[in-house]
Each structure stands twice: as structure tokens, then as C-alpha cells.
Amino acid sequence: MKVALFLPCYVDQFYPQVGIATLQLLNKLGVEVEYPLQQTCCGQPMANSGFEHLTPDCNSLFIKNFKDFDYIVCPSGSCTLHIKDHLHDETQENEATNIRKKIYELTEFLTDVLHVKNLTASFPHKVGLHQSCHGQRGLHLSQMTELTAAPFSKPEKLLRMVNGLTLVDLNRKDECCGFGGTFCVTEEAVSVKMGKDRITDHVQNDAEFITGGDMSCLMHLEGILRRQKSKVKVKHIAEILNSVKS
Amino acid sequence: MKSHSELAEKFNADEARVDWHDETLWWVRTKRDRMSHALPEWEQLRETASQIKNNVLSNLNEYLIRFEANASANGMIVHWAADAQEHNEIVLSLIKQQGVTQMVKSKSMLTEECHLNEYLEQNGIDVVDSDLGERVVQLAKEPPSHIVLPCIHKKKEEIGELFHEHLGTPKGNADPQFLTHAARLHLREKFLTRKVALTGVNFAIAETGEFVVCTNEGNADMGAHLAEVHIASMGIEKIIPQRKHLGVFLRILARSATGQPVTTYSSHFKKPREGKAIHIILVDNGRSVHLGRPDFRNALKCIRCGACMNTCPVYRRSGGHSYHTAIAGPIGSILAPNLDMKKYADLPFASTLCGSCSNVCPVKIDIHDQLYKWRQVIVKEGNVNTEKSVGVKAMSSVLSSPATYRASGKIGRWIMKHFPFVVNNKFNPWYKQREMPVPPKESFRDWYLKNKKA
Numbered sequence: 244m245k246v247a248l249f250l251p252c253y254v255d256q257f258y259p260q261v262g263i264a265t266l267q268l269l270n271k272l273g274v275e276v277e278y279p280l281q282q283t284c285c286g287q288p289m290a291n292s293g294f295e296h297l298t299p300d301c302n303s304l305f306i307k308n309f310k311d312f313d314y315i316v317c318p319s320g321s322c323t324l325h326i327k328d329h330l331h332d333e334t335q336e337n338e339a340t341n342i343r344k345k346i347y348e349l350t351e352f353l354t355d356v357l358h359v360k361n362l363t364a365s366f367p368h369k370v371g372l373h374q375s376c377h378g379q380r381g382l383h384l385s386q387m388t389e390l391t392a393a394p395f396s397k398p399e400k401l402l403r404m405v406n407g408l409t410l411v412d413l414n415r416k417d418e419c420c421g422f423g424g425t426f427c428v429t430e431e432a433v434s435v436k437m438g439k440d441r442i443t444d445h446v447q448n449d450a451e452f453i454t455g456g457d458m459s460c461l462m463h464l465e466g467i468l469r470r471q472k473s474k475v476k477v478k479h480i481a482e483i484l485n486s487v488k489s
Numbered sequence: 490m491k492s493h494s495e496l497a498e499k500f501n502a503d504e505a506r507v508d509w510h511d512e513t514l515w516w517v518r519t520k521r522d523r524m525s526h527a528l529p530e531w532e533q534l535r536e537t538a539s540q541i542k543n544n545v546l547s548n549l550n551e552y553l554i555r556f557e558a559n560a561s562a563n564g565m566i567v568h569w570a571a572d573a574q575e576h577n578e579i580v581l582s583l584i585k586q587q588g589v590t591q592m593v594k595s596k597s598m599l600t601e602e603c604h605l606n607e608y609l610e611q612n613g614i615d616v617v618d619s620d621l622g623e624r625v626v627q628l629a630k631e632p633p634s635h636i637v638l639p640c641i642h643k644k645k646e647e648i649g650e651l652f653h654e655h656l657g658t659p660k661g662n663a664d665p666q667f668l669t670h671a672a673r674l675h676l677r678e679k680f681l682t683r684k685v686a687l688t689g690v691n692f693a694i695a696e697t698g699e700f701v702v703c704t705n706e707g708n709a710d711m712g713a714h715l716a717e718v719h720i721a722s723m724g725i726e727k728i729i730p731q732r733k734h735l736g737v738f739l740r741i742l743a744r745s746a747t748g749q750p751v752t753t754y755s756s757h758f759k760k761p762r763e764g765k766a767i768h769i770i771l772v773d774n775g776r777s778v779h780l781g782r783p784d785f786r787n788a789l790k791c792i793r794c795g796a797c798m799n800t801c802p803v804y805r806r807s808g809g810h811s812y813h814t815a816i817a818g819p820i821g822s823i824l825a826p827n828l829d830m831k832k833y834a835d836l837p838f839a840s841t842l843c844g845s846c847s848n849v850c851p852v853k854i855d856i857h858d859q860l861y862k863w864r865q866v867i868v869k870e871g872n873v874n875t876e877k878s879v880g881v882k883a884m885s886s887v888l889s890s891p892a893t894y895r896a897s898g899k900i901g902r903w904i905m906k907h908f909p910f911v912v913n914n915k916f917n918p919w920y921k922q923r924e925m926p927v928p929p930k931e932s933f934r935d936w937y938l939k940n941k942k943a
Contacts, residue, residue, distance in 0.1 A: 250933055255934055257926045258926070259931060259936050260929075278934070280938075281891040283888045283889070283890075283891055284888040289884060289888075291864070292877070293865050293869075294868055294882075296865070296869065297881065297885040301888050301889050304891070376841065380845070380848065387848055390532065391525055421803075423840070423843075426840070427919065428919055429838060430493070430494045430497060430803070430839060432494070432501040435921075435922040435923065437806060440508075440511070440806075466923030466926070467922065470922060
């Protein structure tokens with residue numbers, strides 16, 4: 244199978260270690276992955292700001308980069324959801340539709356396509372899982388507390404395969420962290436307050452690390468943690484699932 | 490007019506208060522969860538309610554005509570109001586017909602939307618809101634901050650202060666039971682002396698010409714039963730086809746709103762008593778226009794339970810008044826732009842699009858998807874500032890060109906590393922309370938080119 248790695252633009256630029264961990268993890272699981280070199284962004288920053296009409300160029304570039312693969316894997320629920328919900332192209336709608344069907348967020352690719360049952364990873368720490376809203380409510384990577392429905396969680400299932408890792412329980416299991424794309428600067432006060440409250444929940448429950456499937460949430464939380472000079476660190480779930488005994 | 494973000498920033502100046510506001514509403518959300526999770530058929534109830542409302546919206550004209558015919562046959566008088574102005578004029582004329590200058594009113598978000606109180610005051614009518622929370626905000630000369638819990642932004646000490654000033658309770662007494670009793674005595678006098686009472690309408694049944702008013706305090710009943718004339722104001726979307734459908738809506742309304750199995754009073758009004766009159770005012774006020782917007786029409790399914798507000802992490806941390814409209818929170822943010830897109834252009838952006846609102850909505854309105862869609866409409870119609878427009882256009886051209894994107898990324902990281910003060914300053918809203926990411930020495934792509942297997 245031909246698998247492409249799609250990285251969010253800000254991960255490529257600021258968090259290369261997340262891309263590296265994703266690539267290495269998939270390799271370990273026997274998947275050959277290619278990183279199309281001309282990729283940029285899913286277009287969400289424009290679309291969520293109300294400028295979806297400016298995304299056609301981004302969309303056709305995305306299609307050009309990714310149309311020839313069987314699967315596209317992305318270590319971000321948010322970017323994956325954006326492609327799934329909004330990738331269209333008048334001149335090549337068939338290709339766009341195909342891509343919308345074959346793009347997977349990393350954890351769902353591991354649980355639903357690769358059917359991963361165990362991992363060699365080791366991460367002897369107390370970890371809190373921050374569910375990104377787009378991954379959870381958008382892609383249904385885990386059950387949502389608002390619904391009357393049976394619980395499940397794809398990221399949690401994977402984290403439980405990691406040696407030594409203890410998942411901490413949170414008081415609010417799936418509250419938004421307040422990143423929200425441009426919301427984080429246009430609504431700075433509320434955004435930061437939401438982030439601080441998420442952090443407090445993790446800290447009160449003794450998390451040493453906050454992990455999650457979206458580096459954007461974690462970048463926002465990390466910015467606050469570092470300003471607070473907190474000892475708590477953030478780590479993308481790919482880094483934890485790829486970690487080895489040190 | 491201050492924007493949501495400016496008002497929210499002001500609200501956040503007192504962090505302890507934000508925590509209190511957030512916890513209070515989260516507690517209501519938790520009660521709602523407990524109630525809804527206890528019903529295995531909950532999701533089925535939501536789906537049924539949603540489908541009934543879809544049917545209503547598709548056949549609204551017929552149901553309204555049927556309702557008018559049946560209500561009239563029952564002896565109630567039906568009025569039609571195209572907008573807020575017409576609604577307010579009808580209410581004023583009905584009060585004047587009675588030769589009185591006073592009216593008692595139970596909770597009605599429609600009258601908030603129509604700014605009825607201000608209008609009546611300007612015309613010399615004294616209006617007393619009889620819902621306890623509404624009375625509190627009325628005494629404070631503020632609008633409600635929540636559609637179900639109008640004074641949820643007020644602490645009991647502040648209410649004690651207000652009651653001391655207006656109702657003469659002892660200074661410093663903030664005991665909820667004591668204050669409620671004082672309000673009860675104060676309102677009882679109003680109920681007994683007012684000849685005209687106005688209530689809202691939760692559900693109007695086309696099949697029978699009846700309507701139902703849900704309250705927890707019984708204040709709608711006290712007002713309506715003691716007055717000569719009962720005026721019931723309703724938005725035209727409040728229609729349901731048949732009486733049996735109440736079995737669905739009454740089960741989901743209070744569970745979603747406050748986590749109660751049912752409202753304390755669900756009062757059915759069918760015909761006036763001997764010598765009394767019931768007037769129903771059917772109000773459009775933008776609803777027909779809303780119905781004509783395919784992407785947004787199903788917002789009219791709303792039954793005003795307020796669950797989307799209680800669950801909204803932004804609402805809980807910005808307060809109802811930051812939405813500067815009668816109906817705050819996520820639902821308000823998708824209703825208001827229909828009424829005035831320019832004035833409310835900021836509201837669809839006052840959200841992280843987390844989607845919790847759509848999940849709690851008992852009639853399955855796709856609230857967060859509509860927020861996204863309103864953003865597109867608002868920008869296309871030109872209700873966006875130039876600065877943002879230029880910024881997004883620049884971002885779009887960078888992200889559409891791989892070479893420009895890579896060059897910009899490289900330059901950006903280099904600047905952040907060598908001249909951090911360029912980004913770490915007061916002009917960068919990110920940096921105000923957060924550190925910027927530490928720029929790595931190379932991008933993933935650079936690493937990949939060096940390390941990938943040949």
C-alpha cells in the first residue's frame with residue numbers, strides 16, 4: 244500500500260519532531276511512507292476565518308500532492324477533518340472525493356486500518372490526554388460526553404499499549420482548550436483562560452505530560468505552561484507511541 | 490458598539506468571577522448529562538424532536554393557518570406581527586384598551602428580542618417582570634445574560650444589595666431563601682393588581698389551537714389567571730403539529746435546560762374563562778427571512794433550552810452580555826446575524842467550533858457548522874475589516890505556493906531565533922499570556938531530505 248504523510252504546516256515548521264515520530268512509528272509498524280515534498284497546508288486557517296473562497300489554490304495543490312496514494316495519514320485531527328469536510332475542486336471533484344475518503348488521522352489509521360494490537364513503546368510517566376475537539380467531535384476518535392452512547396477512545400486504546408504509561412483521569416474529559424485557530428489571537432482573553440483551565444485540570448490530576456492528537460492545542464497549552472514556568476510538558480501522541488526505553 | 494472579544498476581555502479582568510461563572514454553568518451542564526444519560530432513548534428523543542421540527546419548518550404556513558383557525562374557534566384572539574415594532578404596538582394597544590398603565594410579564598425571550606419593555610416604558614406603561622431572575626436583572630437595569638437563567642451572572646450578595654435598595658430588605662442579607670420570600674411578597678402584590686398579563690409561549694399546537702407555557706416558578710400562571718387579559722407572544726416557529734408531540738418536547742426541554750425531568754409548571758391554555766380574554770400574537774420578526782436561508786433555516790428548530798450556552802466553553806468564560814444581543818451563546822450567534830449581519834458580524838467568530846453545542850442540542854441544530862457557514866457569508870458580504878482581509882489574502886498566497894511557503898517558514902524561524910523581540914512584544918496577542926514556540930533549526934522537510942532512505 245502506498246501511504247503518504249501529510250503534516251500540518253505549523254508542525255513542519257515548528258514541531259519537526261512530531262513528523263519524525265509519525266514517520267518512524269509507521270515504519271516500525273511495517274508501513275512505507277512517502278512525504279510529498281510540495282505540500283503546504285490544508286487551507287483551514289483561511290476557511291475558518293471566513294475566507295473559504297480563497298482556498299481553491301490550496302485545494303488543487305493538495306490534490307496534486309496526494310491524489311496518487313492509497314492512504315494519506317496526518318498526525319492532526321483538525322487538519323484531517325478540514326480535508327474530509329471541505330476539500331473540493333470543480334475541475335477534479337472525483338480526485339477530491341477520493342482524498343476525502345482516504346485521509347486518516349494517525350490514531351484512527353493505527354486502530355482502524357493497521358489494527359494495531361500492541362506497541363513496543365515505553366513511556367513511564369503520568370500522562371493526561373487532551374482530546375482535540377476536531378478529532379473527537381469531528382472525526383469521532385472517541386465518544387463524546389454529551390451523548391448518551393457507549394464509551395470508546397482510539398487514542399486511549401493506543402496509549403494503554405505503552406509500557407509504564409499511566410493515564411490520569413480528568414475532571415472534564417472533553418472540554419475545549421481554547422486554541423480555535425485564529426480564535427487564539429482574536430479572542431485572546433477567553434482563549435488563554437480556556438487554556439489555563441485545561442492545564443489546571445491536568446495539573447490537579449498529577450499529569451507530568453499532556454498529550455493529544457493535535458499539536459495546535461498542545462502549542463497553545465505549551466505557550467501557557469512555559470509562561471507559568473510549569474514543570475508539566477506537552478508531547479504529541481506520535482512521540483509517545485514512538486518512544487523507546489531510555 | 491464593543492465587540493464580543495472586547496466585552497469578553499473586560500469580563501475576564503476578574504478571573505475569580507470567571508471561574509465562578511464557569512463552574513456554575515458547568516454544574517448545570519453536569520445535571521443535564523445525568524438526566525439525559527439516564528434515559529436510554531435519549532438520542533432517539535432528540536432525533537424525533539428534530540424531525541418533528543423539520544416537518545414544522547417545511548409546512549409552517551399551513552400549521553400557522555390551522556393554529557389560527559383552531560385558536561379562534563376556541564375563543565382566543567389571534568394577531569399577526571410582521572416585526573418587533575408591530576408586536577410592540579399590538580401589546581400597547583391591548584393595554585390601552587383596558588385603560589391601564591401597568592402590566593405583569595413572565596419570561597419571554599421574544600419580548601427581549603423585540604425590546605418590548607423599553608417601548609412600553611417610553612409609552613408610559615409600567616412593566617414588572619415576574620420571573621425571579623428577570624426581576625433581578627430588571628431591577629439592575631440590565632438585559633438577561635442567559636435565556637433560561639437570566640441573572641446567572643449575578644452573585645447572591647449582589648442580589649441582596651439590589652433587593653435592599655429596591656425592596657427594602659435588610660442590608661447585607663444575601664440568604665437565597667429570605668430574598669426569594671421577599672420577592673414573592675413583592676410580586677404577589679403585582680399579580681393581584683395587574684389587569685393585563687403577558688406570557689411567552691413554549692409550544693403552540695396547530696391541531697387543537699392550544700398553547701403551553703413552561704415555568705418553574707408558576708409566575709406565568711399567577712399573572713395569566715389573575716388578569717382580565719392574557720397576552721401570549723410567540724415566534725411563529727413555536728408551532729408543533731399535534732398535542733401528542735408534547736410528549737417528546739416536554740421530556741427534552743427541562744432535561745436539556747436545567748437537568749430536571751420536567752418543568753415544575755407546564756400550563757396548557759385553550760380558551761379564556763367567562764368575561765376574560767386571551768390574545769395570541771404571532772411574530773415573524775425576521776423568521777421568514779431566516780427560513781429562506783437553506784444553510785441556516787434549521788436554527789428555527791430551537792426550543793430555547795439554553796443547553797448550548799451551558800456547555801459552551803466560550804460562553805461560560807465570557808458571560809451572556811458579551812454577545813450584545815437578546816439571545817446569547819452559540820444559538821444567539823447563529824440567530825443574530827440573520828437580524829443584522831453588520832452589527833453581529835463578530836458573533837460567529839466568538840467560538841472555537843468545538844462542536845459541543847451541536848451535541849447537547851435537543852433538536853439537533855448543527856450549531857457549530859452554521860457558525861462556520863455564517864463566517865463565510867459575513868466575509869463575502871464585506872463585513873470584515875481590511876486588516877484581516879489583507880492578512881488572510883497574504884496567508885492564502887503563501888500557502889498556495891510551496892516555494893514561498895518554505896521561504897517564509899525559513900525566514901520566520903530565523904527571525905524568531907535571532908530577533909525574538911520582533912514577535913515577542915505587546916503587538917502580538919499570542920505573546921501577551923503565552924510564550925512563542927521555540928523555533929527548531931530545521932523544518933521537517935529539511936530533515937526528511939537529509940534522512941530519508943534513498
